[in-house]
Amino acid sequence: MSTLKTVEPFGDGFISALCPELILFAGLILLIVVPNLGDGKFRIPGTQTRIPWLLGGQRFKLTSDPRLPSWIAVITIGTSFVMTILSFQDGVERTAIVSEGGTQILMINAFSRVFELIFFGALTLAAFASMNRLDVKGIGARLSTDELYNNRRQGDFYILMITCALGMSIVALAQDLFVLFIGLELASFSTYVLVAFFKESKAGTEAGMKYFIVGSVASGVGLYGLSMLYLWAGSLQLDVLATTFAQSGSDALPMIGIGFVLVGFGFKVSAAPFHFAAPDAYSGASSPVAGVLATASKAMGIVGLLRILLIVAAPESSEDGTVWLVCLGLLSVITMTWGNLAALGSTNPKRMLAYSSVAHAGYMLAAITAIGAWNWDETLSGDPGEAAVVVLTALMFHLMVLVAFKLGAFLVLSVLESEGGGSRLSSLGGLAKREPFLAVAMFIFMISLAGVPPLAGFMSKLLVIMGIVKVALGDMSEALATGSELGLSDVHWVWWLALAMVINSAISVYYYLRIGVVMFFEEPEEGKTGPLPAGWQVRFAILACLLATVFMGVASDKILEICEIAAQSFNYNWA
């Protein structure tokens, strides 16, 4: 493991370490400034001299183009994405941004880089695909006030996209729960507004309100939990919390505090029973935004959960985390089953995808439970770090490939939305005849979600199950090799989580296949024939998702390596 490099704010190496975030910040400033550039002049008081200062006035042709903000946003987030990829080229250096007192605030390592990849990737695709989702009436023509207003809103939408990306990457970097919370709120508030962005429609308003109310209550509860933790430990530094927990973790205060914090993050990953707002939010939001909620926002919640887990359940921690692991295990089974059963009955594809995303949250919670299963069961033996790395690798791979097919599915729905469909199963009817490419892509996304090989969804599910099984079996293989007789009762109970996962994926096949059946074998809705509207951008994004889905399933070796390095760097004791 490379040694830790500490950097003070704006000190040596600050720019290279925080390169993606700084690019985002620059892009944000540009996005605010550039669309306002015009031939505005500044009159020096008391004189008649007017100095052109470019702000305001009649805007230039280029800067008044309503499509400009989207391009700025896509290029900004895309550049951050590329920079993040490039940082992997010669190994990610562990860099901590420290305050003057020497406490770590942010930590840049392979773990945070992988999550940045997930966030930026999802947001780039969503921003790119949103380009022709908003009503843009071009320039120069005689525009009504409403149309002008719509053009004007372009900027807002993409500013929110960038702040969302910024907030998410802060969550991934944070080493202090307070910083983490700030990042979480920055991203959350951006998503609240993004969900409610189509405020003219009833569904959009309702979705925004619900999502905001439930989300802010969850954040409030989480914040309250944080304050309790602070009261107890005197600090919100992750490492301070971990050491304090090892000493006095069984006190009532941290127990309640952690419980509250878990509620806050549970909402973000849409785990049952905090998932009720998710289906409404997803179906009310525009599809690319819903895709972001289901992928990037969920990954952000997982980071939060993992950070908390590091306190209560890291292998070197105390046995006091037990109660939370049982809770997490139960929660995971309830979440996946609830999600799948609810998805079976929903006829709105967006709600169905929302419930499927709840089910996926359950799978991820199961994996998290498995990481923690080490330190509190005597029957488990073996190297806890090794097993934790396997599970964490699986988890990160899962989040990564989720961007490909979950977001891809939402993007296909977004194309349908542009003709008013997308929220009824029947609007998918006959898609194979109208647009074979979209239908094939959607079918591949669906069977990838169901976990059919050789697609990425299968690999990720396989890895998660493998991780859980590995933890559950521990060192049994060595005991068996020496001839001891072991049965199912010797297997750790997290093995049953794997079984629950497997059975749940079998249930989920039904509703994923149903989409395929409707697309290929049902007639289009009344009066809807021929190709769909919407431009090339969203199709290009879908193609990218499709290629990624297939590629990450068939050739996952390199990505697995990256995830493994990232998993090791999550806790350097494991490397």
Next chain:
Amino acid sequence: MNDWISIPLVAFPLISSMILLAFVSNASPRVREGLVKPIRMACLVFSLLLLVLTTGMFFKYFGEVSWMDIQFNDYEYFVSYAWIDSLGINWTVGLDALSFPMVWLTTFLLPVTIIATWNEKYGATYFPLLLMMGGALIGVFVSLDLFMFYVFWELTLIPMFFLILKWGGADRKYAAQKFFIYTFTASVVMLLGLITLYFLQEPNTLASAGSMTGRSFSIPELIDTARTANVGDNWFLGKTMQNILFVMLMIGFLVKLPAVPFHTWLPDAHVQAPTGGSMLLAGVMLKMGAYGMFRLPLSLFPHALYHFQLALMIIGMVSLVWGAIVCLGQTNLKKMVAYSSVSHMGVILIGIATMQPMGWAAALFMMFAHGIISPMLFAVCGAFKHHYHSMEIGAMRGMAKHSPWLATSMMFAWMASLGLPLLAGFVAEIMMLIALWHMISLDGWSIWWMVGPALVLALTAAYYLWSMQRTIFEGGDDTQPPANMVGKVIPDISNPEKFAMLILAFFTILFGVMPWIALDMMDDWTKQIFNGLILFVGKGGA
């Protein structure tokens, strides 16, 4: 040695079919119309190439191979490349006496299926899907890596799902989804078993172990480990674990086979599937279950096999008898044939459960023989449907008069399936009976176990003869044509159909008269694997 040719054997049909599919689905409807015939021809040529390849392999054209005294767990045309290194996943393919007959069967059935449905108005995507199906099936049989095996195992579902969904009967949506969900559910349980097995291997002992997990998905290495571990009173992974894993794997295989009570997807899928789909489904896809049993649980878990011998025997007997009884009550020709498949798969299970080398060879030969006969059955059903627009047994009578070709084919196929001597099915059945008798006399089982097979011999003859009597012979006077054909010309089967029937009939006779062509290597292989296991019986292992 030209070991590499086992790679195009899998890759060529898969890749070529995907290219054809991509090509067709991007063409405009008008162009697509014109593409049907060239694509049909291309698929036929591709599948014939595959047949030439496998036949050449058998006749040792591509290099000296020893099909006849091949060692257990030794593979011809063995190739292994690293695929996902960190998990110990390799692209490992190879052929042995277990897989080679199935591979040859697949490549043989592909062109026959294409020819038999040559004139169906199925459009341009049908034949590439058949080709893709063939590629996935070959993949299942040649892969020697658990991961690859599972990937191909599931990959077969996709083309079959579309074949049923797109060209199936009235209830096709229900049937296709039921088929997919049933087999998918069973195979994910199997997957969990495979992963558990994977992590129960001793870490870092195998050559192909993954860097991250220290284990390997390689089947040959797994079997080797198991064989060295199953020594003395030691059992590979211990008795309890063997039993648990055996059950988990068998769930996947028994549903695929299918055995009663997991068989209900089969009649639905078969009745709704188009003829080509049924032919491949019955001919090869069902055998994936039996193949899997031989490849994994039988080779790895001898203790569990003895432990569950009685259970397997009971499931086999029930499948055999129940399948036959249900056949008697069917009025739908295709459903009857589908249930007869359930009955015949029972023979395979009984053969395995006898724990005799001959029983196992019978099971292997049954896989092969049923793989030739059942496509003929379904080809006949398909022709029946195609020409008379109905599948009801009473819909067409007196076929012998107006459709002599179809009547003859039907009679031949029916006779082959009911086990007429000198035809392929008979060999397998008689071997199974002898093995069962051996088991009863050697191991002291009750003589009543013979009742089931004996009863089924009569029942099978009954339902086949009865259905023939009602379709071929009865009501043959020209004054009474069937209700739905009044006033129409009643056609006989077309030339491609005749050709397909002739080929299938020829091989049915060939393997009935000279079963040793295939049986020798199967016999050899089962003796080998069995000799490995018999050691434990002597020790009272079970």
